[in-house]
Amino acid sequence: MSMNARDDLLDKRVSLFKHLDGTRRSGTADASKDIHPAILSLTLQIASYTVIGSSARCMATLRAFQEVIKDYRTPAGTTLSRNLTNHLSKQIDFLKTARPLSVTMGNSIRWLKQEISIVSIDVSDQHARDSLIEKIDTFIRDKIEVADRVIVQTASPQISNGDVVLTFARSQVIEQIFLEAHSRGTQFSVVVVDSRPFYEGKELVRRLSNAGLKCEYVLISGLSYVMSDATTVFLGAHAVMSNGQLYSRVGTALVAMSAKRKNVPVIVCCESLKFSKEVQLDSVTFNELGCPDDLVNISSESTPKPGPLKDWRTKPNLKLLNILFDLTPPEYIKKIVTEVGSLPPSSVPVILREYERI
Amino acid sequence: MSSSSAHTGRDKEKDLNTHIESFLAQMKRRQIKGPHDVALATAQLLLRVVSAARWTHIDQLITQIKVVGKRLQSAQPRELTCGNIVRRVLALIREEAEDTDDSESGDGASNSLLITSMFSLLQTDFDKESSRESSPGEKKDLKPYIIEGIQELIDELRNSSESIAGKSVEMIHENETILTATPNSNTVLKFLLRAAQKRKFTVLIAEVFPNDIEMAHRFAMKLSEAGIEATVITDAMVYSIMGRVGKVILGTCAVLANGGLLATAGSEMICQCANAHRTPVVVCTGIYKLSPMYPFDTESLVEVGDTGKVLNFEEGNLVEKVDVVNPLFDYVPPELVDIYITNLGGFSPSFMYRLVLDNYRQEDVKL
Numbered sequence: 269m270s271m272n273a274r275d276d277l278l279d280k281r282v283s284l285f286k287h288l289d290g291t292r293r294s295g296t297a298d299a300s301k302d303i304h305p306a307i308l309s310l311t312l313q314i315a316s317y318t319v320i321g322s323s324a325r326c327m328a329t330l331r332a333f334q335e336v337i338k339d340y341r342t343p344a345g346t347t348l349s350r351n352l353t354n355h356l357s358k359q360i361d362f363l364k365t366a367r368p369l370s371v372t373m374g375n376s377i378r379w380l381k382q383e384i385s386i387v388s389i390d391v392s393d394q395h396a397r398d399s400l401i402e403k404i405d406t407f408i409r410d411k412i413e414v415a416d417r418v419i420v421q422t423a424s425p426q427i428s429n430g431d432v433v434l435t436f437a438r439s440q441v442i443e444q445i446f447l448e449a450h451s452r453g454t455q456f457s458v459v460v461v462d463s464r465p466f467y468e469g470k471e472l473v474r475r476l477s478n479a480g481l482k483c484e485y486v487l488i489s490g491l492s493y494v495m496s497d498a499t500t501v502f503l504g505a506h507a508v509m510s511n512g513q514l515y516s517r518v519g520t521a522l523v524a525m526s527a528k529r530k531n532v533p534v535i536v537c538c539e540s541l542k543f544s545k546e547v548q549l550d551s552v553t554f555n556e557l558g559c560p561d562d563l564v565n566i567s568s569e570s571t572p573k574p575g576p577l578k579d580w581r582t583k584p585n586l587k588l589l590n591i592l593f594d595l596t597p598p599e600y601i602k603k604i605v606t607e608v609g610s611l612p613p614s615s616v617p618v619i620l621r622e623y624e625r626i
Numbered sequence: 627m628s629s630s631s632a633h634t635g636r637d638k639e640k641d642l643n644t645h646i647e648s649f650l651a652q653m654k655r656r657q658i659k660g661p662h663d664v665a666l667a668t669a670q671l672l673l674r675v676v677s678a679a680r681w682t683h684i685d686q687l688i689t690q691i692k693v694v695g696k697r698l699q700s701a702q703p704r705e706l707t708c709g710n711i712v713r714r715v716l717a718l719i720r721e722e723a724e725d726t727d728d729s730e731s732g733d734g735a736s737n738s739l740l741i742t743s744m745f746s747l748l749q750t751d752f753d754k755e756s757s758r759e760s761s762p763g764e765k766k767d768l769k770p771y772i773i774e775g776i777q778e779l780i781d782e783l784r785n786s787s788e789s790i791a792g793k794s795v796e797m798i799h800e801n802e803t804i805l806t807a808t809p810n811s812n813t814v815l816k817f818l819l820r821a822a823q824k825r826k827f828t829v830l831i832a833e834v835f836p837n838d839i840e841m842a843h844r845f846a847m848k849l850s851e852a853g854i855e856a857t858v859i860t861d862a863m864v865y866s867i868m869g870r871v872g873k874v875i876l877g878t879c880a881v882l883a884n885g886g887l888l889a890t891a892g893s894e895m896i897c898q899c900a901n902a903h904r905t906p907v908v909v910c911t912g913i914y915k916l917s918p919m920y921p922f923d924t925e926s927l928v929e930v931g932d933t934g935k936v937l938n939f940e941e942g943n944l945v946e947k948v949d950v951v952n953p954l955f956d957y958v959p960p961e962l963v964d965i966y967i968t969n970l971g972g973f974s975p976s977f978m979y980r981l982v983l984d985n986y987r988q989e990d991v992k993l
Contacts, residue, residue, distance in 0.1 A: 282857055284870055463862040464835050470937070470944070477947040484949040487936050489834055489861045489892035493928060493953040519862030522895050529898055551866035563858060566839045569938045576843040577858065585850035587857040589830075594866035 280560065280581060282589045290557035293365040300358070306335035307359045315366035317466070322506045322542060323412055323440060326372035329363065330408055333380065334401050341393070348396050349387045356381070368556055371507035371515070371544045376407065415539040415607035416441050423502070423537050423605045424448040431456040431499045434532070436488075436523045438468035439504020441537050443475060446502075450481050457482035459494050463519045465562040465590065488519050491526055501527040503596075505538035505604075510620060511547040512598030512613030518591055521551075524600035533602040536613075540606045540623065543616050551594040558590035642678045645671060646694065653701040653708070661707040661879055662812065665914045666783050668698060668711040673776045676715075676769065684723040684768065691716055696993045704929050706880040706888075706917040709993060711779070713918065716990040718775040719768075726766050786912030786969040787813040793967050794821035797908055802872040805864070805905075807832035807896050808889055809842035811877020813910045817967075818875070819852050828855040830871065832864055834890055836935035837954055861892050865899050874900045874907045881909070881916045883982045885960030885975025888927055891953045897962035906964040913968045918982045918991045924957040 281290070293315050296308045310332045313319040319328050336359055342348045360377060363369070369377070383403055387396045419441055427433055427449040433456060435442050446458055458481055462469030469485065477483045486494050501523060507515040514520065514536055524534045548554055566575030580586050598613035608619060649671050652658045658667050675694055681687040695712030702708065790813055798804065798821045806814055806829060818829060829849055833842045842858065849856040859867065874896060878887045887909060900907050921927060933950035960975035973981065 284867070464833075464860050470941075473948055474944055477944065482949075483947070484951060485937055486951045486953075487835060487861075488895075489837075489890075490936075490951055490953040491892070492894040492956050493891070493930075493951060496925075517862075518860070518866060521865035522862060522899065525865065525898060525902055526895050550869050552870065555866070563833070563860065566843065567938075568836055568935055570940060575840050576847055583847070583850055585853060585855050586846060587855070589857050589859045589863065589867075591863060591866060594863070 278582070278584060280587055282587050284552055285555070285557060285589070285591065287553075288555060288557050290559070292367070292559065299362060302355070302358050303362050304332070304336045304339065304359060306332040307362055311363055311366040314363070320466070320468070321438070321440060322370045322372045323416075323539065325370050326376055326541070327408055327412060329373050330376055330380075330404050333359070334404050337397050337400050337404075340397065347389045348393055349385055349389060352384050353381055356384070372539075372541050375541055375544075376411070379407065380404070411541045412539060415541070416444060418607040419537050419539070419605055420444045420448050422610065423535065424452065424454075426535070427454050427456050427500070429455045432459060432497050433457075434459040434461065434494065434498040434501045434523070434527070435472070436461045436469070436501075436503060436520055437463065437466070437517045438472040439537070441539070442502050442504045443472055445537060446476055446481060447479055450476075450479060457484065459484045459486065459498060461486055461488055461491055461494065461519075461523055463488045463517075465558070465565070466517075468517070488522065491522065495526045495530050495532065498527065498530075498532050501532055501534045503534060503536050505536055505542050506593060507542050507544045508536070508538065508604060508613070508616050509548045509595070510543070510545050510617045511549075512601075512616055513548055514596040514598075514601060514613070515544075515548065515593055516596065518551075518594045521594045521596040521600070524596045528600045534600055536601055536604045538604065538606060540608055540619055543620050545620060548595060551591070555594075556592040558592050560588035560590045563588045563590055638678050642674060645674055646697065650697065650701040653698070653705070656702075659705070660810070661705070661915050662783065662787075662912070664702075664705045665707040665711050665912075666780065668708045669715070669776060669780045669783060671698070672712065672715045673773065673780070676772050676776060684719065687772075688716060688719055691719065692990075692993055699993060704927065706919065707915055710914055710917050710986075712993060713986045713990045714779055714914070715776060717985065717987045718779070719772055720987055722768050722771045722775065726768065782969065783912070783914055786914065787816045789969040790910050790912065790967055791816040791820035793972065794818070795824050797821070797873065797875075797967065798825050798827055799872070800825050800827070802827045803830065803870055804828070805830045805832065805868070805871045805874045805896070805900075806845075806876065807834060807861075807864070807874075807892055808877040809834060809838050809845035810890060811910070813912065814875055814877040815845060815848060817910050818849060818854060822849075822852050822854045826853075828857065830867060831856060831858050832861050832892065832896065833858055834892055835861060836952070837931060838890055864896050868899050868903045868905060871900070871903075871905050874905055876907065876909050878909055878911045878915060879955060881911050881966065881978060882921050883916075883918050883979050884920055885963065885966075885978040886921055887911070887958050887963065888955050889958060891956050894956040894958050894962070897958050901962050907962060908965050908967060909963055910967045913970055913981065913985065916968075916978060916981055916985065918986045921957055927955065927957055929954045 299308055310328055319325055340352060342351055423445045458476055460469040460473045473483050473485045503520055505514055505516050509515060527534050564574045564577050565572035567573035601613050603610050603612055658664055679687055679690055699709040794817045804827060808814055831842055831846050833839050846856040846858050876889055876893060878889045880888045897907050931952045931954045933952050936952045937945055937950045939945055963975045966973045
């Protein structure tokens, strides 16, 4: 009984988020022999945030699936279209132990499974494998690479001379937009707002300043100080929900809200692959937990310096909460730039329906 | 005999000057910092100034305090409490002087005051001062009364956070979730600890990285040791969790006459966020932090700090190319605050200008 009470006191899960699983894989020792080595290594890379960002994770996953398909041999007594899906599901289940699948990963897996299911049983294994690998190549090219290029072409002319554009954390497509606008000779400066514990914006600011862009770097606590100078806010996305809510790196909602209050337009740039059929109302029901120990560090140096909370796990009543995403309401967003055009958040379900048929 | 008394007088003056100098140096080096400590040190210093001062007319003392006050304030112009205390002392001296004026001149004077009150609207301050100067010299020694007054002010400073804490039970209900983002505030800490004696609740603490993070962690430790469930969150998480928060409780560095306030960086976005979710914002402050200033230029009120805390100097290449900003404070406009809990009770932001009129004299606003 007293043991139970003690356990309760030392339960480090925050009650609001107890429905989310915060466990992360740290090794591959328990992996079954069915798991492909490419998946093993990708799982570790995702778990350690070496591969981070919705598009990057999606691309890496599809590339790993190409390896899986290349080495796949249909066992006797079954067909590729039936068995490969099963085999892939095992890989996907293993991948999920690193981090929950991103919306882009979910969407592309759904597409891939559909493609596998329609492989005719008459074609040879070799031929089916080759055609699937080629289809994945086309998918990556169309849905991510070309889509990004189209978004960059649409969004970069929207930066004009003398603008101060503000962005939060790091999005690859946003980075390309800024670089493109800069190479077109537009004179503008960039404010990068960043946050703990990932400091993704640091990498963005490094790349932009190396390209010769004028950059300002500030942490999210200084947001109000820099927002008054901004003329436009550009944000990337992890996903856009079908009710128009933007699901992105935690802190995005604060930036969008602050911009809206100061009448600074907020433009979200993302591929339509990031559109999700799901609806969501708040950041609590569905989210992803990060490792709370990441918050113990109190220094901005590369070597972590544990502060007063280094023994927090042994202290009753004390918790650390690290969630990775938040939900930005559609009223803060002026428009979403995608490869199929620029649209208001309310049009997300329209796009989903239109392109479902194709 | 007379020469030796003049000598000790000069000694006293020299002594006082070293005290003032050391105060100025400590302010400049940030050895005294934080509104409470600054207020206390200022009051104690003014107590010495008054004790050492000699005057034949009360206006001489007022000028003297004004001169000293101006020097004190200019040592650290953004520590508004220093100026507040100077003005409180000036108001106190003026009140004592007027009280004795009234009692000396008796009922007749107050009658004539009534008759001429309309006329006096047209008189300038200059006329008033000169008329007082022409009045017969003082008979009563005001010094002990003024010193007593300053001592009462010091007591008020010492007890203010206690009396604010007394109101905590009225603000927090059972099982509530509170969010706070000003871990440097002792007032808020005492407020929450006092409430914990009667209520069980959860506190979310925004870490205020990079400037106050160590304090935020200590703040969380102290709360958890007192049996309050304390959860530390990053600053970026405030929006995602605000929907579940019952009240936002903040401390402050200074409250301005329009009902706005200055607090740790990040406070404005947190208050905006609370406003977007219709979550009440409660600000705990001693009345000594109330400044008679209006925030005409909010940017000049915000101080910027060490950029090395934002982008470490190890990243020399990057630091060279990028402008790094580390603001220390935020100005929060009055419309984002729901209520001020002070040592005199709870007030809405729109009422703060009245408290300014109660505590300070108009003629002292500009030192």
